[in-house]
Amino acid sequence: MGNPKAFMTIPRKEAGYRPVSERIYDFGEVEQTLHREDRKLQASRCMDCGIPFCQWGCPLGNKMPEWQDLIYKGNWKKAIEILHETNNFPDFTGRICPAPCEKSCVLSLHEAPVTIRENEAAVTEVAFNEGLIKAQAPAHRTGRKVAVIGSGPAGMAAAQQLNRKGHHVTVFEKSRSVGGLLRYGIPNFKLAKNVIDRRLTQLIEEGIVFQTQTEIGKDIPGSRLLADYDAVCIAIGAGHPRNIDPPGRDLKGIYFAMDFLSQENELLMEEELTFSEKISARNKHVLVIGGGDT
Ligand code: SF4
Known part of the structure; x- marks a missing residue:
């Protein structure tokens, strides 16, 4: 823990989204990345709690206090190594995880929590940019x-x-x-x-x-x-949607979210559509039932 008072003096700073005026011209990621020095300051807000509830809150058991400290010290190589001990793909979770770690962060009892998810994504971006993530083929094959x-x-x-x-x-x-x-x-x-x-x-x-x-x-x-x-x-996932059956469920124009999302992804990748009907929301009023990430 490099700076024991940082949580009292440095406010939470999120990277924020790209401006709408820019985003409407592409389908790229909307979240921005912080300058490295800002990211170090954000990592320094970790209090290195005796009982790291963030680690308990993370489904992967990521060792947050350890790699926050390494970010603060600029040791990105060690930070990605520690992250990879518990998480094969912190570049994915750093972008899409709902971050229960931040809900569990002790700092969030009276302050804004540490920007753990963004910090996680930042470590992987630095690591990829600096060639720190390399293929690790096994030295020996078992024959199985x-x-x-x-x-x-x-x-x-x-x-x-x-x-x-x-x-x-x-x-x-x-x-x-x-x-x-x-x-x-x-x-x-x-x-x-x-x-x-x-x-x-x-x-x-x-x-x-x-x-x-x-x-x-x-x-x-x-x-x-x-x-x-x-x-x-x-490892086939849970591909079957959960249906509801209110009156009118059989009317036209009602779709499962995943049918729409996967079709949009197929279109953007210029792949053949797997869903027989083209779903378009153009010029339509759309009602979304369900407020989760999907
Ligand atoms: S954002 Fe990362 S550290 Fe936090 S809960 Fe998700 S995977 Fe774990």
Whole structure:
């Protein structure tokens, strides 16, 4: 903990969004990044609590106090190493996580919490820009083969962990491109596709094989997978939407959010549409039911 009084003297400062006048001309990420010196000051607000509730609040158990201190000291290399101990892809979570860590931050009892999520994204950006994130192929191969079904964040993380243990890993993906929810569910303005692609490049360099447009149970029977591989990891996500059934549910123009979002992503990637009907909100009044991230 480099500056024990920073939480009393430095206010929370968020990077904020790009101006609307600029954003309307592209589909790029809207969140900006802070200057490195500002980011260090933000990290210095971490109080290094005796009981780090932020770490408990994080589903991954990220070690916030440790890497906040490293950001403050400008040791980005060590910061990304500590982050990677608990999180394969802090570049994804740093952009799209709802940040329960910040809700758990002790500082938030009487002040604005530490900008943990933004700090997490900042560490990965510095690390990628400075070439600190490299492929880590295993030194030895075990000779065992593992099939991972699904290439979303869970499938990618499982594949990386298994590959680093030395197993031969093949990831099967039914869609045209790798990424699952990251690529087809989350719009570009929150998570740009090149952020997924640079991780994909790393995973391929580490030796993971990706087989897209291959649906297990349809293109390849599950029995063949079980015969050909020593283990199978199912990471197919929760693709079925939760329906409601009020009167009028069968009227035209009612869609599940994921059908709309994945179609928009397919359009932007100039991929063939998988949903038979083109959904357009142009010149329409739209009612959204549900106030979550989706
Ligand atoms: S923003 Fe990062 S540190 Fe916070 S809860 Fe999400 S993954 Fe964990």
